[in-house]
Amino acid sequence: MSDAPDKLIDDLAGALRPVRPLQARPMWLAAAAALAMAALYIFFYYGPRPEIAAMVHGQPPKTMMAWFKPLLFAVTGAGAFWAVADLARPEGRLRSRTLLPLMVALAIEVAALLRDAFMQPAEVMTGLQQPAILCMTTIVCGGLAGLIVLWRLWLKRAATSYPVLLGAMAGLATGAFMAAAYAVHCDRDWSSYILVYYAGGVAITAGVAAWLGKRFLRW
Amino acid sequence: MLMRAAQAGDQRAYRDLLQQLRPWLLSYFRRRLKGSDGEDLVQMTLLSLHTKRDTYDPAAPFMPWIAAVARNKLIDHVRRAGRRVEVELDEDLIGDGGDLPADLARRDVEMLLKQLPKDQARIIGLHKLKELSVEEVSAATGKSSSAVKVAVHRGLKKLQALVGVKTGGADE
Numbered sequence: 001m002s003d004a005p006d007k008l009i010d011d012l013a014g015a016l017r018p019v020r021p022l023q024a025r026p027m028w029l030a031a032a033a034a035l036a037m038a039a040l041y042i043f044f045y046y047g048p049r050p051e052i053a054a055m056v057h058g059q060p061p062k063t064m065m066a067w068f069k070p071l072l073f074a075v076t077g078a079g080a081f082w083a084v085a086d087l088a089r090p091e092g093r094l095r096s097r098t099l100l101p102l103m104v105a106l107a108i109e110v111a112a113l114l115r116d117a118f119m120q121p122a123e124v125m126t127g128l129q130q131p132a133i134l135c136m137t138t139i140v141c142g143g144l145a146g147l148i149v150l151w152r153l154w155l156k157r158a159a160t161s162y163p164v165l166l167g168a169m170a171g172l173a174t175g176a177f178m179a180a181a182y183a184v185h186c187d188r189d190w191s192s193y194i195l196v197y198y199a200g201g202v203a204i205t206a207g208v209a210a211w212l213g214k215r216f217l218r219w
Numbered sequence: 220m221l222m223r224a225a226q227a228g229d230q231r232a233y234r235d236l237l238q239q240l241r242p243w244l245l246s247y248f249r250r251r252l253k254g255s256d257g258e259d260l261v262q263m264t265l266l267s268l269h270t271k272r273d274t275y276d277p278a279a280p281f282m283p284w285i286a287a288v289a290r291n292k293l294i295d296h297v298r299r300a301g302r303r304v305e306v307e308l309d310e311d312l313i314g315d316g317g318d319l320p321a322d323l324a325r326r327d328v329e330m331l332l333k334q335l336p337k338d339q340a341r342i343i344g345l346h347k348l349k350e351l352s353v354e355e356v357s358a359a360t361g362k363s364s365s366a367v368k369v370a371v372h373r374g375l376k377k378l379q380a381l382v383g384v385k386t387g388g389a390d391e
Contacts, residue, residue: 004258005258008262010234012233012266013234015269016225016228016229017228018228021226021275021276022273022274089276090271090274090287090291091279091284091286157273158274161287161291219267219291
């Protein structure tokens with residue numbers, strides 16, 4: 001045994017201070033609060049889609065997409081947050097149970113697009129031709145704002161074995177939650193629109209976060 | 220137990236933990252890096268343990284956590300050195316724990332066994348911890364020898380899945 005390791009152990013023990021173990025619950029609470037705040041922001045500043053406005057006044061929605069679209073992205077975001085909670089520890093890894101919500105949401109959307117492509121191809125093109133700047137900028141900007149909050153509250157304490165994946169999942173989580181909030185306003189329900197512009201905004205957020213993860217989540 | 224006390228600020232427990240871990244880490248790195256004394260990596264791992272000690276979940280086994288920290292330091296070292304090395308990812312937590320302090324290993328195994336069905340955990344406990352033969356476990360539990368073997372095999376696979384072995388290396 002050399003002296004250097006013994007000295008290091010002495011130094012580390014001498015410098016020891018109590019720490020609060022990393023817990024997932026504060027992240028979940030913050031994520032739920034952020035989703036609620038984002039939805040309220042969209043509701044009051046962008047205005048609700050007609051079906052949501054009708055629901056607020058106690059009327060049943062005319063289309064299930066009024067609630068299904070926000071739910072789809074909320075489930076996607078929750079699955080990604082679950083993955084973030086797992087991946088933040090050194091021994092953490094991507095588990096099939098956390099991927100399940102993401103896979104289910106993706107499968108639903110792809111199935112809807114395939115159905116439209118075969119049964120009403122004109123609708124697919126109509127969806128793609130809709131203006132989407134507000135949609136994508138809101139999702140990307142809101143998702144990145146959420147990512148900053150998540151980084152300060154959670155990611156800066158992480159010690160992951162998979163920095164790129166953790167970054168991507170964090171971006172996917174915040175982007176999907178922002179998409180869920182934006183869906184309170186947006187009544188463009190074409191499957192092609194959702195898959196290209198909504199999912200595109202979420203994918204951009206996840207890509208930026210993956211790059212940030214590669215750069216800054218090493219430890 | 221020691222790590223939990225260390226998170227609470229118990230310096231004596233922390234010093235004990237680091238001293239107990241040091242030979243295990245040394246052995247871990249020397250097994251994987253031929254021709255290296257591994258001492259630098261041990262020190263880097265102890266530093267990482269210190270700075271990231273809040274990421275240890277007190278309700279989880281300690282061994283997978285410290286093994287992952289060590290594996291990360293090893294991968295960083297190999298990447299920096301531009302060397303190619305096989306990083307073993309299938310540490311056998313039930314069998315040969317190397318020089319892992321016995322109390323740490325035993326506590327890990329006990330925590331993991333709690334996550335298995337009661338019968339399966341009992342069979343693995345008798346066979347792997349109390350070192351009874353298959354026939355002795357069979358007599359103690361009233362199950363056939365082949366049922367005991369199957370229970371042990373499946374139980375160990377579940378335990379491996381729980382601690383994340385055979386999952387590939389760290390990304391970028």
